[in-house]
Amino acid sequence: MERRCPYSLDTTGRDIHAEAAMLRDQGPAVQVELPGGVMAWSLNSHSAIRKVLTDPRVTKSARNHWPAFVNGEIPPDWEMISWIAMDNMVTAYGKDHVRLRRLVGRAFTPRRAEAIRPRIVELVNELLDDLAATPPGQVVDLRARFAYPLPARLVADLIGMSEEARARTAKVIDMMVDTTVTPEQAQAVLAGWRSAMEELIAAKRQSPGEDITSDLIAARDEDGSRLSETELTDTIFAILGAGSETTINFFDNAITALLTHPEQRELVVSGKVSWEDVIEETLRVESPLAQLPLRYAVEDIEVDGVTIPKGDPILVNYSAVGRDPDLNGADADRFDVTREAKEHLSFGHGPHYCLGAGIARIVAGEGLSMLFERFPDMSLAVSPAELEPLPTFIMNGHRALPVRLTHPVPAGAGAA
Numbered sequence: 001m002e003r004r005c006p007y008s009l010d011t012t013g014r015d016i017h018a019e020a021a022m023l024r025d026q027g028p029a030v031q032v033e034l035p036g037g038v039m040a041w042s043l044n045s046h047s048a049i050r051k052v053l054t055d056p057r058v059t060k061s062a063r064n065h066w067p068a069f070v071n072g073e074i075p076p077d078w079e080m081i082s083w084i085a086m087d088n089m090v091t092a093y094g095k096d097h098v099r100l101r102r103l104v105g106r107a108f109t110p111r112r113a114e115a116i117r118p119r120i121v122e123l124v125n126e127l128l129d130d131l132a133a134t135p136p137g138q139v140v141d142l143r144a145r146f147a148y149p150l151p152a153r154l155v156a157d158l159i160g161m162s163e164e165a166r167a168r169t170a171k172v173i174d175m176m177v178d179t180t181v182t183p184e185q186a187q188a189v190l191a192g193w194r195s196a197m198e199e200l201i202a203a204k205r206q207s208p209g210e211d212i213t214s215d216l217i218a219a220r221d222e223d224g225s226r227l228s229e230t231e232l233t234d235t236i237f238a239i240l241g242a243g244s245e246t247t248i249n250f251f252d253n254a255i256t257a258l259l260t261h262p263e264q265r266e267l268v269v270s271g272k273v274s275w276e277d278v279i280e281e282t283l284r285v286e287s288p289l290a291q292l293p294l295r296y297a298v299e300d301i302e303v304d305g306v307t308i309p310k311g312d313p314i315l316v317n318y319s320a321v322g323r324d325p326d327l328n329g330a331d332a333d334r335f336d337v338t339r340e341a342k343e344h345l346s347f348g349h350g351p352h353y354c355l356g357a358g359i360a361r362i363v364a365g366e367g368l369s370m371l372f373e374r375f376p377d378m379s380l381a382v383s384p385a386e387l388e389p390l391p392t393f394i395m396n397g398h399r400a401l402p403v404r405l406t407h408p409v410p411a412g413a414g415a416a
Contacts, residue, residue: 160211
């Protein structure tokens with residue numbers, strides 16, 4: 001890849017791993033150019049990222065700590081505006097972050113995560129039954145037919161969103177992570193998801209249910225000082241987006257890795273290694289997130305010999321962490337479910353650690369094990385080189401995952 005200073009991130013995401021390696025070679029913190037000519041710092045080593053994720057001098061609140069945004073230098077149609085205009089626990093700072101995280105965290109306790117398992121199994125079986133009806137030899141897009149709907153439908157259930165509303169909102173979320181969008185599209189994305197969440201909240205105020213949205217509305221309406229209307233709207237959207245997009249890409253990457261490494265696949269289906277090993281190794285070598293925007297320096301910060309000036313925006317290069325040779329050895333870019341150390345930060349670290357990590361691991365374990373049990377002869381329908389990456393430097397996944405599902409095992413037969 002061409003090396004420039006500053007380096008313009010490839011908005012098409014055509015090879016995020018090569019880009020991450022190149023940036024890591026340049027240093028732990030490297031200045032890069034985002035869409036619209038906006039400058040930011042990309043953190044590229046495990047050491048630098050781990051330090052910054054727990055540094056109280058780093059914030060995710062643009063409205064408090066990004067002078068360019070506060071002063072109106074970032075236009076309302078900036079290509080990445082949805083990532084910074086939110087007002088929720090993801091972008092909150094200090095006491096506001098603690099307050100919002102405590103409210104949302106009640107929905108993601110270990111007990112609640114385990115209680116969701118039956119619904120996860122039910123959804124998986126529905127999707128597998130549908131796939132089993134595919135004519136023999138026909139190519140199916142497993143991303144669209146399995147990786148996408150499983151986490152998307154589950155999270156919609158959690159927030160009480162109808163299937164019709166979820167399908168409409170999914171298009172908005174897809175555009176939000178697309179870093180090739182135009183300014184006009186970016187503005188429409190922001191308006192689109194806010195409108196969808198407002199409709200959901202209005203419906204739940206009329207007819208509350210056993211879901212996160214209803215719980216948060218109750219918290220908001222009991223004491224308006226605890227949760228503003230904007231925080232309510234934007235928090236629900238954060239749960240929907242974060243809970244679906246990352247897990248969709250996880251499934252995409254895990255299935256691809258197993259289908260392109262038959263010896264690794266055999267180890268897991270034969271029981272020699274666990275599905276937990278597959279999950280952690282996939283998260284390590286193929287983080288669902290690539291470059292996550294944005295954090296900001298509250299004051300001048302020294303990161304492994306590099307000074308990031310106060311107010312500068314920061315990207316966390318998650319795609320570089322698990323493949324960092326200093327963390328996982330010279331073969332860190334190799335998928336190997338048998339390696340003992342599978343260190344990664346794909347669920348984050350510190351105060352913004354993913355609240356849904358427990359649910360995500362349950363979904364991953366049930367989904368993968370049931371899929372490969374039902375379709376033991378599944379194979380890629382194209383060569384790995386033909387899999388097209390998503391048009392983004394934020395996420396790590398494919399536009400489609402074409403496979404052939406030959407000789408499906410009847411439902412329940414594998415456990416008999």
